[in-house]
Amino acid sequence: MKRLCVPFWEEVRRLLTESCERHEEVENFLRDVDDQISCKIGLSEVNEELRGHIEDKAELYMEYGLEEKEAYRRSIRDMGAADVVGLELNRQHRLRTATPLLVLVLALCVLGLAGEVLRNGLEFSLFGAIWAVRDYFYYVWGLLVLFLVTRFGYPILLKHTKAVCVTFLSVLLFLGILYFFQEMILDWAAGSDTTDISLAIYPEPEKLIWHLCGSGVYAAVLQLAVPVGAVILYRRRAHFVKALVFLFCYQAAGIVLAKGTFFGERTFLPLLILLFGCLGTVCYLLVKGWTNAPKIPGTAAALTGLFVLLLCWAVPQWGRVKENLQLFLYPETQASVTSAWDDSYNNVLIRELLGRIRPFGEIQLSEEELIRYGTSQWYYEDGEGNWGGTNSDEDEKDFEEYVEYRMQWLQNPELRQILPQYYMENYRISWWALRYGWVPALALTILILALPAAALWTAFRIRSRLGQLTAFSCSLVFCLQTVFYLTENLGFQFGDFVNLPFVSEGKISMTVSAVLAGLILSVYRYDVVLSEKTVISSDFGRSADRRKRIPV
Amino acid sequence: MDKKMMAASTSLLLLKLLEEEDMYGYQMIRELEERSEHVFSMKEGTMYPVLHALEEEGAVESYEKAADTGRIRKYYHLTGKGQRLLKKKQDEWETYEKAVRAVLGGGAALAY
Numbered sequence: 001m002k003r004l005c006v007p008f009w010e011e012v013r014r015l016l017t018e019s020c021e022r023h024e025e026v027e028n029f030l031r032d033v034d035d036q037i038s039c040k041i042g043l044s045e046v047n048e049e050l051r052g053h054i055e056d057k058a059e060l061y062m063e064y065g066l067e068e069k070e071a072y073r074r075s076i077r078d079m080g081a082a083d084v085v086g087l088e089l090n091r092q093h094r095l096r097t098a099t100p101l102l103v104l105v106l107a108l109c110v111l112g113l114a115g116e117v118l119r120n121g122l123e124f125s126l127f128g129a130i131w132a133v134r135d136y137f138y139y140v141w142g143l144l145v146l147f148l149v150t151r152f153g154y155p156i157l158l159k160h161t162k163a164v165c166v167t168f169l170s171v172l173l174f175l176g177i178l179y180f181f182q183e184m185i186l187d188w189a190a191g192s193d194t195t196d197i198s199l200a201i202y203p204e205p206e207k208l209i210w211h212l213c214g215s216g217v218y219a220a221v222l223q224l225a226v227p228v229g230a231v232i233l234y235r236r237r238a239h240f241v242k243a244l245v246f247l248f249c250y251q252a253a254g255i256v257l258a259k260g261t262f263f264g265e266r267t268f269l270p271l272l273i274l275l276f277g278c279l280g281t282v283c284y285l286l287v288k289g290w291t292n293a294p295k296i297p298g299t300a301a302a303l304t305g306l307f308v309l310l311l312c313w314a315v316p317q318w319g320r321v322k323e324n325l326q327l328f329l330y331p332e333t334q335a336s337v338t339s340a341w342d343d344s345y346n347n348v349l350i351r352e353l354l355g356r357i358r359p360f361g362e363i364q365l366s367e368e369e370l371i372r373y374g375t376s377q378w379y380y381e382d383g384e385g386n387w388g389g390t391n392s393d394e395d396e397k398d399f400e401e402y403v404e405y406r407m408q409w410l411q412n413p414e415l416r417q418i419l420p421q422y423y424m425e426n427y428r429i430s431w432w433a434l435r436y437g438w439v440p441a442l443a444l445t446i447l448i449l450a451l452p453a454a455a456l457w458t459a460f461r462i463r464s465r466l467g468q469l470t471a472f473s474c475s476l477v478f479c480l481q482t483v484f485y486l487t488e489n490l491g492f493q494f495g496d497f498v499n500l501p502f503v504s505e506g507k508i509s510m511t512v513s514a515v516l517a518g519l520i521l522s523v524y525r526y527d528v529v530l531s532e533k534t535v536i537s538s539d540f541g542r543s544a545d546r547r548k549r550i551p552v
Numbered sequence: 553m554d555k556k557m558m559a560a561s562t563s564l565l566l567l568k569l570l571e572e573e574d575m576y577g578y579q580m581i582r583e584l585e586e587r588s589e590h591v592f593s594m595k596e597g598t599m600y601p602v603l604h605a606l607e608e609e610g611a612v613e614s615y616e617k618a619a620d621t622g623r624i625r626k627y628y629h630l631t632g633k634g635q636r637l638l639k640k641k642q643d644e645w646e647t648y649e650k651a652v653r654a655v656l657g658g659g660a661a662l663a664y
Binding site: 033045046048049050052053055056057078079080081082084085088089091092093461463528531 | 576577578581595596597598600601604605607608610613614623624625626
């Protein structure tokens with residue numbers, strides 16, 4: 001028995017040794033290839049492909065009668081020199097930078113910062129510098145967010161897709177609870193029976209709740225909802241109908257959230273960005289053929305869904321929606337008599353002044369015209385100084401008081417004094433047209449339009465489907481924001497103002513824009529080296545050089 | 553065959569193979585060898601950088617599929633962009649081939 005066992009175990013040992021050697025030889029080849037590739041992220045997928053090739057070829061040799069060890073040796077030899085293969089792969093396997101998009105983002109940040117500084121002035125002293133850093137810190141914050149999302153965004157999204165989506169949906173749910181029960185929660189947090197929350201002076205936790213219930217957070221969440229919706233849609237694409245129904249429910253949640261806020265028309269544009277952003281994403285998925293649904297019925301279903309959602313949004317508040325449509329088309333019917341600061345009047349004024357701009361230089365207005373524009377008399381009075389508004393005596397009296405109030409600021413009238421309060425932020429293009437001429441304003445418009453164009457260009461160059469759809473949805477948000485912003489600047493405003501990415505309106509806007517742009521940059525950066533199926537945890541950020549070469 | 557000539561036409565050959573069906577790397581090598589009666593024999597590892605470049609360019613897409621043996625293989629699929637690229641490369645190749653033939657045959661140069 002003992003005699004019989006010895007040759008058997010020796011044979012087993014020989015086979016195991018050979019198997020190990022063969023394995024080591026393949027691994028050494030792959031390691032030599034890896035050594036030539038500078039980007040160590042996602043190398044496992046490259047290795048897997050080369051290993052599969054070597055094994056297939058070795059099997060062929062074995063079919064021809066070669067021994068396993070020799071078959072593998074020849075198979076590796078046929079692959080060519082490992083360092084040559086590695087060097088060639090190194091040209092392809094690399095991180096990329098979407099330079100045009102990155103440059104545009106930085107240029108728009110500089111533009112936004114310069115606009116802020118020009119408007120507020122800059123004090124050249126230590127305290128001035130400290131105040132400037134404090135006031136404009138959100139630009140630094142935005143760039144930090146941009147860097148972090150670019151660096152970690154796509155790998156995290158790939159590795160934790162479900163967790164990211166669930167977290168976002170939880171945030172939506174949390175906000176929903178907060179919106180609908182904010183008064184109750186605030187009372188509870190304040191420990192009082194205060195019901196008039198607008199008059200309360202809140203300590204810190206209450207300030208935070210109040211801040212979370214603000215229109216800025218609402219707009220931010222809805223903008224981020226577009227790429228998250230794209231990810232959910234993509235993950236569920238095999239069951240298109242279910243995915244679409246889920247997406248409609250998801251968008252309906254945005255509509256329900258809007259009901260819970262105080263902000264009325266401030267929710268209009270963020271909501272429209274969500275609805276049209278999701279529609280565009282669904283259509284893109286269908287056009288690309290990345291789902292099992294046929295294109296035309298799928299698009300029809302998406303459009304029907306949008307129509308139903310728009311009805312659900314508009315019908316319960318038809319009065320307000322109609323008022324805003326009038327503001328958009330015929331602002332003169334809505335222009336307030338008692339306050340020339342309102343948006344309707346601003347639209348009327350912009351349309352009036354834009355008709356008089358020059359190619360270069362400031363719009364030409366006499367002192368008398370400046371005063372009439374500055375006091376709104378040009379609009380509410382006829383040329384003889386008679387009241388031209390409604391017949392209400394109360395309105396006329398209010399207006400006279402307003403003119404008197406305004407005149408104290410118009411001793412030496414300037415263009416800046418006659419323009420609406422947010423001119424430098426929300427009407428930056430109009431301001432440039434009036435202040436510097438339509439040619440510089442056109443140049444600015446082109447620069448502003450270049451952001452969504454560069455974002456789309458970057459998205460279309462991404463090969464991964466999930467990455468491309470995510471980047472496309474982010475680009476759509478930029479496109480919609482930019483279109484709404486441009487129409488506002490031509491005196492066509494619907495609802496409240498929309499922020500211009502990286503240029504206007506503070507920390508929340510900057511953070512969201514940085515996340516969206518960062519996601520596009522991140523997907524583009526890792527697109528070549530990370531695919532949807534790559535197991536990131538095994539090699540992300542880890543150098544293959546740390547592994548030791550196995551001697552054969 | 554001269555390596556430089558082979559390298560210049562590798563992407564054309566790979567695109568042409570993928571026009572017919574989706575294939576994985578080793579399968580493409582086998583097909584190339586068989587169809588060319590072993591004239592097109594390349595260092596096999598050098599095909600992957602070409603494939604990856606085509607993928608980055610958007611001419612091909614990849615997906616994974618398990619073989620009968622259980623081995624996961626990376627298949628390549630020709631995209632619409634790839635079909636346009638193939639057409640362009642084919643036209644270029646035909647022009648080149650005509651020109652070479654014209655010169656070797658001693659005929660008049662092609663009129664453009």
